[in-house]
Amino acid sequence: MRRVTFTKTLMLAAALLAPVPVRAEVRIIESPGGRVGPFLDLFEKVRESGDRVVIDGPCLSACTLVLSIVPGNRICVTKRAVLGFHAARSVDRRGRFYAEPEASEAVLAAYPGPVRDWIDRHGGLTSRLLLLRGRDLAAIYARCR
Template identity: 80%
Template sequence: MQRTAFVRTMMLSAALLAAAPASAEVRIIQSPGGQVGPFLDLFEKVRESGERVVIDGPCLSACTLVLSIVPVERICVTRRAVLGFHAARSVDRRGHFYAEPEASEAVLQAYPGRVRDWISRHGGLSSQLLLLKGRELAAIYPRCR
């Protein structure tokens, strides 16, 4: 990973996740995604911390890996929450994108069953962004109190 992309992803991660020690929660307010590695590291730390995750805005692409790492019972969503899923892809030095079907399948299998089922019912992971929100999202994850 290029250093600039890594630094930008880490800055985004820090800006998008606001920890509130008194309430022991992490709030995702807006995340366009990014490189997978930093998100995996970040969500592993959140899982180990025992904090609850509040999804309170768009959580797209690599951000949705939170669903695979943090236990379901520690995730809630607000009315503003939107989850965005697409197939895994790589980008070369020229900026060309390449499909990563094996990575897409691994990511899909890592999601909780109800999320996998929703993705499958909506055509599966592809280059198109699938948005899970509103009542459909609230049927899978509880609303935050």
């Protein structure tokens, strides 16, 4: 009887002392955006890792793809967080920008509903940069603790 109790106690102690996987956090302090591909690769890895994303400053353009890839319950925002959206565009051989309407539609469709709604209420994705911050942002994503 003692041996069984002792074994149960050891099993309980082992369970309580077992290492618990600790999730890391990815903190976005300032991202002006850039080429879409590297952001897609990065955020896919973040999604697979289970890490939390803390948006703690400007996350502009391609950086906002995090909203489409990482689950919303793993994203939080600070008071400094700003999300910047604009229509998709490419650069030709001469360095001139041109609109990519189909890509803009695809990106917009991939954003979570509340983000899409906010963008639509503010004129949609155009060449103009739309900035989501403050109360509007906190109404969509949790504040970081």
